[in-house]
Amino acid sequence: MTTAETAAETTSAPPLPRYDAAALDALSVQGDPLADETVAELLRRGEVGDLNTLMRFFTTTGDPLPERLPACARGYFEATALPPAWIDWDVMEQARLFFADNAAHINTGLSFAAMPVSYAVPRMARLLSRTHSLAYPSRRMANTGQFVTYLMRSDSFAEGSAFLPAAQKVRLLHAAVRHHLRHGGHWDVERDGLPICQEDLIAGQTFFSLLVLDAMHRLGIHMTEEGAEAYYYAWRVVAALLGCDMAAVPENLAEARAYCDLYLERHLGPSPEGVVLSSQLLRLYEDVVPGTFFDPMVAATVRYLVGDTIGDWLEVPRGPWDAAARAVPVVLGLLETIEDSSPFAEWALDKAGSLLAGFELSALTRGRVMHHAIPAELKPEYGVKAPRTGRWVPPAPARARAR
Numbered sequence: 001m002t003t004a005e006t007a008a009e010t011t012s013a014p015p016l017p018r019y020d021a022a023a024l025d026a027l028s029v030q031g032d033p034l035a036d037e038t039v040a041e042l043l044r045r046g047e048v049g050d051l052n053t054l055m056r057f058f059t060t061t062g063d064p065l066p067e068r069l070p071a072c073a074r075g076y077f078e079a080t081a082l083p084p085a086w087i088d089w090d091v092m093e094q095a096r097l098f099f100a101d102n103a104a105h106i107n108t109g110l111s112f113a114a115m116p117v118s119y120a121v122p123r124m125a126r127l128l129s130r131t132h133s134l135a136y137p138s139r140r141m142a143n144t145g146q147f148v149t150y151l152m153r154s155d156s157f158a159e160g161s162a163f164l165p166a167a168q169k170v171r172l173l174h175a176a177v178r179h180h181l182r183h184g185g186h187w188d189v190e191r192d193g194l195p196i197c198q199e200d201l202i203a204g205q206t207f208f209s210l211l212v213l214d215a216m217h218r219l220g221i222h223m224t225e226e227g228a229e230a231y232y233y234a235w236r237v238v239a240a241l242l243g244c245d246m247a248a249v250p251e252n253l254a255e256a257r258a259y260c261d262l263y264l265e266r267h268l269g270p271s272p273e274g275v276v277l278s279s280q281l282l283r284l285y286e287d288v289v290p291g292t293f294f295d296p297m298v299a300a301t302v303r304y305l306v307g308d309t310i311g312d313w314l315e316v317p318r319g320p321w322d323a324a325a326r327a328v329p330v331v332l333g334l335l336e337t338i339e340d341s342s343p344f345a346e347w348a349l350d351k352a353g354s355l356l357a358g359f360e361l362s363a364l365t366r367g368r369v370m371h372h373a374i375p376a377e378l379k380p381e382y383g384v385k386a387p388r389t390g391r392w393v394p395p396a397p398a399r400a401r402a403r
Contacts, residue, residue, distance in 0.1 A: 021262075030198040061162075063165070065078075091233045092237070096156075106212055109212035116310065119273075129273040147170065164241070168241075205236070205239045205244065210253065215305045229252060282298055282317075299316050
């Protein structure tokens with residue numbers, strides 16, 4: 001039984017003492033002061049359009065900040081330019097190796113378990129359905145897949161890498177959506193708490209780590225406790241970069257289990273928005289899978305990984321392929337036996353998994369680099385003026401100027 005289904009049926013173990021309803025209630029009204037103040041100032045000054053344009057050219061660590069970057073945004077990017085001082089780089093390398101060995105399985109867990117479970121949290125589903133472009137799973141999945149790929153590269157924190165700028169932009173994006181929902185009349189704070197609050201940010205971190213690991217376990221993937229903990233540790237680093245309150249973020253997988261179970265017990269349930277988002281996700285992956293013969297396997301895999309309770313809430317179709325999904329662990333177990341048989345088999349299957357993960361990401365992004373920027377669809381509701389005609393553009397390369 002998955003963590004999500006266990007929580008849905010309210011049969012999980014009692015949470016650890018540091019997590020209780022009062023603790024999560026307190027987190028539900030907390031935002032991210034640094035990012036929230038930056039977005040509020042940009043909106044007051046009507047500079048969101050300039051920020052979005054300029055940030056398209058600030059994509060890798062070590063790039064100089066554009067000269068015309070608004071002062072409040074410059075302060076934010078300078079304050080968030082470095083990784084947490086407490087990072088254990090040996091553990092991060094273990095996480096990278098874990099990802100390299102399991103890239104395809106991790107992507108499956110993200111797509112067919114973590115994402116659908118988030119749709120079974122009504123307030124998360126309402127949030128996604130009220131933010132225009134974020135309501136479309138293709139963009140969210142492409143952004144998430146690209147973000148994880150950036151994180152798990154060997155040079156993810158080195159000069160020239162794309163991970164840190166992406167994290168900085170995602171944090172601002174969260175603040176922009178928080179402002180949009182609170183001040184645009186789109187959100188019931190009394191009913192749902194602060195949108196993208198600390199409670200939700202920390203829950204998202206456990207979804208993309210713990211629920212992915214749970215999905216891999218349900219698929220029969222063999223993994224060491226050390227590798228699983230390292231993978232979770234990498235997401236704890238992400239939590240710090242995305243503005244989570246680290247005093248409340250679980251320190252290890254045991255604490256993550258307690259937090260996630262309590263969060264799901266508090267918030268899981270059916271919603272019309274969740275059904276729509278789930279349907280969009282299924283169609284997205286049916287389009288990614290070549291042909292139509294295997295299309296029913298998408299829904300069957302989702303239902304197998306999230307369980308029947310959540311599957312029914314999301315109206316994931318049942319069908320004869322459900323039995324085939326239950327046979328997937330047997331097939332993957334056979335492949336792992338072959339992988340363990342020789343170094344060449346291990347290399348070949350790891351290479352195949354890497355290529356499959358790359359194909360999936362390429363299909364989602366359509367070969368494009370996904371830019372984490374404040375969505376243009378939100379700007380009219382912010383009251384942001386139309387951009388000036390004389391926009392800043394990046395300087396031409398030296399050879400082009402010479403011509």
